[in-house]
Amino acid sequence: MKRQEFSGWLRAVLAGGTAFVLFALETRQALRPARREDRGVRTGRNLVIAGMAGMVMNLIETPLLKRVARHVERNELGLAYRLTRNPIMRTVAGVLLLDYGLYLWHVLTHKVPLLWRFHLVHHIDLDLDASTAIRFHFGEMMLSVPWRLAQVRLAGASPLAASIWQTCLLMSILFHHSNVRLPIRIERRLRWLIATPRLHGIHHRPQQICLNSNWSSGLSIWDILHRTHRWSEDEQQSTGVADYQRLEDVTLARCLTIPFTLASPAISRPLLLKD
Template sequence: MKIIFPKFDNIGMPLLGMAAAALFVLEAKRQLRRRTRPKMERLLENGSVAAAALPALRLLLVPGMYAAAQRAQAYNFGLLRWLGLPKWVRYAAGFLLLDYTNYLWHVLLHKSDLLWRFHNVHHSDLDLDLSTAWRFHIGENIASVPYRATAIALIGVPAPLVLFYEVIFEGAAAFHHSNLRLPYRAERQLCKFIVTPRMHGIHHSIVARETNSNFSVIFSCWDRLHRSLRLNVPQDEITIGVPAYRDPQEQSPKRLFMLPFERQRPWQLPDGTVPDREERQPRQVLLP
């Protein structure tokens, strides 16, 4: 079946590029967390990982998802079509359900030993900023194709919505991975609805229960629904990364590419201690 992409894809990609450029400048001017490594070294490392992974995203994942939506439409397949909903309801519900399935996929990346091997490449970054948003192993992008394509077909997502959601999805990922310090009061309100840099920074902590929280991508309601939301960690107390992978010498593109195929280390620091901190209550109040 021939896949014809709507013009929105040609508009959405330049919009993402402009958003990324704006975030790159803003996070340099309004830094949220102190860097632990030279910026240029990380840009080269993360850029090298992205150079392999992004083609898989653009040439395999996005076409695969769009083809799944077209095929489901051709056979009148999918929940939203079977319910006979009005067009605007199908689009609104489709957007929400796509975001929910990506929440579940993110949880699966952490719970599956096999998938974590690949997702570990993303989390082992020793700092967190815009470049981390593209630091995904090519194997993770490839593994997501059958999951996301199947979800799209089962939901019955309209094909144009697939591309619209993907642009918002990638823009949201760039935003919440950025090292951008937003006004605290504004972000405290904003994270009630969408994922923000402070909220996602907690997800990249070396403390296990903090890493295993805040899985949402666009809307934060999924973490509230599943009680996986954690906001009560100050940013200046967070150490970014994975405790067993603290050596900057292991951040080379070659080592990162091979990481999923090596024996995974236990969740502990090189000296054998397990990172932890005293639990604060309430969990759902964002701290500066």
């Protein structure tokens, strides 16, 4: 049987095209025009952090994920294979289940202290734009590998389903982290379907009640089902984490070492129960 999956170059073209369009739109119609940091400095820092995470993905996650997805397909394992025999519906089910698995992982990164140490690096960005979307500490990427492999195995995601999900996810996270101002009437409707810039922007506010909402990375349905879907049209809100609001708190060196710093107020503060 011929193995089907999105080719690497197609994914690169779609993601690169999305990033290019969003970057242009952010310049022309910014949702949050008042930036706290120089755009070039911030983007450079985010690209360095993203580059290190990308190395982990390319060297560790992607090869293992492909291997598990091929094993799943060869042996017809996982939930999608139990739900339907139709190959198209099975691929759709695989993509949806992966999307839900990522929602659960995102919740864990906020609730489990060890994971929050690393996910914090994504959240302390003082501005929010498409470059924030790929700014994840390489440690978070490494810790996510077992979960990601389990997701593929349990969902029953074929190489095609896994590659569609990876491509859509990259385009989605670039979009909903972006600083693009969409017409409010469109976004009011769109937020019920997918994560949008205003919707995910709420997740990046310092208030605990905001951090504990809008965890979906693709479809909004997971937040709606778990009652963590929060909407606000108030645009005068800051971004980041309460204990990291100064420029010296978010330098490249700090970003890379924060997870390994024991005495950090934002890390030691319990995020588990309080809203």
